[in-house]
Amino acid sequence: MKHIKFIIAAVLLAVVVTACDGDKQQREQQVANLTNVNQSLVDSLARANAEKDTLLALMTEIGDGLVKIKDMQQIVASSDLSRETSSQKQQLRNDMRLIQQSIAEKQQRLASLEQRLKSGENYNEQLKRNIESLKAQLADQQTIIASLTSQLAQAKADITNLRGNVDSLRVANEAVTEQREQAREETERTRDELNVCYYIIGTKKELKAAKVIEGGFLRRTKIMEGDFERSSFTQADKRQLTSLNLHSKKVNVLSKHPDGSYQIIDNGTTKSLRITNARAFWELSNYLVIQIN
Numbered sequence: 001m002k003h004i005k006f007i008i009a010a011v012l013l014a015v016v017v018t019a020c021d022g023d024k025q026q027r028e029q030q031v032a033n034l035t036n037v038n039q040s041l042v043d044s045l046a047r048a049n050a051e052k053d054t055l056l057a058l059m060t061e062i063g064d065g066l067v068k069i070k071d072m073q074q075i076v077a078s079s080d081l082s083r084e085t086s087s088q089k090q091q092l093r094n095d096m097r098l099i100q101q102s103i104a105e106k107q108q109r110l111a112s113l114e115q116r117l118k119s120g121e122n123y124n125e126q127l128k129r130n131i132e133s134l135k136a137q138l139a140d141q142q143t144i145i146a147s148l149t150s151q152l153a154q155a156k157a158d159i160t161n162l163r164g165n166v167d168s169l170r171v172a173n174e175a176v177t178e179q180r181e182q183a184r185e186e187t188e189r190t191r192d193e194l195n196v197c198y199y200i201i202g203t204k205k206e207l208k209a210a211k212v213i214e215g216g217f218l219r220r221t222k223i224m225e226g227d228f229e230r231s232s233f234t235q236a237d238k239r240q241l242t243s244l245n246l247h248s249k250k251v252n253v254l255s256k257h258p259d260g261s262y263q264i265i266d267n268g269t270t271k272s273l274r275i276t277n278a279r280a281f282w283e284l285s286n287y288l289v290i291q292i293n
Contacts, residue, residue, distance in 0.1 A: 054113055055130065058106065062137050065102055069144050072096065076148050089152065096149050103142050110134055198233035199288035201246060212289055213254065223254050223289055238282050243274045248292035255289040257281050 072095060114131050117123045200212060207213045210232035214224050243265075251264055251271045261281035265272045273290065275281045 058109060058113065059134060062106060062134055065099065065106065065141060068099060069141050072099065072148055076151055092152055096145055096152070099145050100142070103138055103145065107138050110138065195238040197236050197238045197241060197282055197286045197288065198228070198230060199236060199244065199290070200233045201244065201290045201292060203293050204291055207289065207291060228287060233287065238278050241275065243272055244290070245272045246270060246290060246292055250293050252291045254291055255287055256284045257288070258283065
C-alpha cells in the first residue's frame with residue numbers, strides 16, 4: 001500500500017511540474033494517464049486482497065476439516081466396531097465418504113488458487129510456503145481418512161469371518177450333538193439287548209409241548225439244547241425282573257443259575273422266586289425255565 005501511494009505521489013508531482021511548462025491539453029492527457037494508472041493499481045490491490053482472503057478462508061476450512069478427522073479417529077479408536085449396529089457402521093462410512101469428498105474439493109480449490117497467484121504480481125516465497133503447507137495438510141488428512149476407511153472395511157471383513165466361524169462351529173456342534181445322541185441311542189439299544197432275558201413257567205406237559213424239555217417214563221427230565229422257540233417265553237429286562245410269583249407249591253428251577261443268586265420264597269400256599277444277584281443269576285443263561293406242580 002505504501003508503495004502504491006508513493007507511485008501516485010510521484011506521478012502527481014510530475015504532473016504539477018509539467019503543468020508549469022506545458023499547455024492545457026498536455027496536462028489533461030497526463031491526468032487521464034494518471035487516473036488509468038491509479039485505477040489499475042487499485043484493481044491489482046483489490047485482486048490481491050481477494051486472493052489473500054480466499055487463501056485465509058481455505059486455511060480455516062482445512063483446519064476445521066482436521067478437527068473433524070481427529071473426532072472421527074477418536075470414534076473409531078474408542079469403538080468396538082464388531083459391536084456397532086449396522087446403522088452405526090453405515091453412518092461412519094457415510095461420514096468418511098463426505099470427508100473424502102470435502103478433501104478432494106479443497107485440493108481442487110487450492111490448485112486453482114495457486115495457479116491464479118502464480119500468474120499475479122504478488123506471488124512470493126511466503127505464499128508459496130503457505131500453499132505447500134496446505135497441500136501437505138490435505139494429503140495427511142486424505143491418508144488418515146483412507147486408513148480409517150480401511151479399518152472399517154477390515155472390521156466388516158472380520159465380522160463376516162466371525163459370523164462364518166460361528167456358523168461353522170454351530171453346524172459342527174450340531175453334528176457332534178447328533179453323533180453323540182446317536183451314540184447314546186446305540187449304547188441304550190446295546191444295553192437293552194444285553195439285558196434281554198426270557199422266562200417260562202409251566203407244568204412238565206406244558207414245557208414239553210413248548211419243546212423246552214424232553215424226557216419220559218423212567219427218563220430224567222432235561223432242558224433241550226439249542227435255541228428255544230422264543231414265542232413260548234416271556235421277554236423281560238434283567239434290570240427290572242427281580243421276582244416271579246410261581247402260583248404253585250411245587251417248584252423246580254430247570255435252567256442253570258448259580259446257587260446264592262436267587263431264593264425260592266415260601267408264601268404258604270404258593271411259592272415265588274426272588275433274584276438276589278442279577279449279574280450272577282443270568283451269567284450262564286438268558287433263559288429261565290421253571291417247572292411247577
